[in-house]
Amino acid sequence: xxxxxxxxxxxxxxxxxxxxxxxxxxxxxxxxxxxxxxxxxxxxxxxxxxxxxxxxxxxxxxxxxxxxxxxxxxxxxxxxxxxxxxxxxxxxxxxxxxxxxxxxxxxxxxxxxxxxxxxxxxxxxxxxxxxxxxxxxxxxxxxxxxxxxxxxxxxxxxxxxxxxxx
Numbered sequence: 541x542x543x544x545x546x547x548x549x550x551x552x553x554x555x556x557x558x559x560x561x562x563x564x565x566x567x568x569x570x571x572x573x574x575x576x577x578x579x580x581x582x583x584x585x586x587x588x589x590x591x592x593x594x595x596x597x598x599x600x601x602x603x604x605x606x607x608x609x610x611x612x613x614x615x616x617x618x619x620x621x622x623x624x625x626x627x628x629x630x631x632x633x634x635x636x637x638x639x640x641x642x643x644x645x646x647x648x649x650x651x652x653x654x655x656x657x658x659x660x661x662x663x664x665x666x667x668x669x670x671x672x673x674x675x676x677x678x679x680x681x682x683x684x685x686x687x688x689x690x691x692x693x694x695x696x697x698x699x700x701x702x703x704x705x706x
Contacts, residue, residue: 588693596686597671599647600660605691606671606680614685615670617644629658632681640676647680 587609594605595614621633621644630649634641647667649657667681 584693584698588696588698591690591692593688594691595671595688597669597680597682598684598686599651599682602651603686604647604651604682607691608688610674611671612674612676613672615672615679617667617670617681629654632662635670635679637672638676642670642672642679643677644670644679644681647682650680 587607593608595608595611596603596605598604615635615637617635619635621635623633624631627633630646632644632646635644636642646657646662648660651657665683667683669682669685670679671682671685672679
């Protein structure tokens, strides 16, 4: 993995957002049937100005969502990844799939930070699924895939301050 490619990882962090629960979001969505345009923020990508589909997934006790437009596929994480020396702790290794190598990222560490994220024992509690990015180069490791739902832009808490994880 080239270090300049890792810059994409930081962009991908903006794609995952904690939500209260998949049920709460689905209930809110069920009550709305119109497509609205959100007041755009500088951090919002173009696709996020309108209603979009997202996949909800679980990492530890967190329920997160990422837009389907940014993903190519999901995979069952039932194979060992190849560790690469000298990589950050959130880089779990490379996994070969469909004749390509995919960099596997520890979503727990990316979201919670190293001090909280490294408390997880990956041997005792391995991740079960992978969300592969559209370009096929990266995958977010997660515990469970929950559901796919439509999301309104105003339902998303867009993180504008990169120094804060709230």
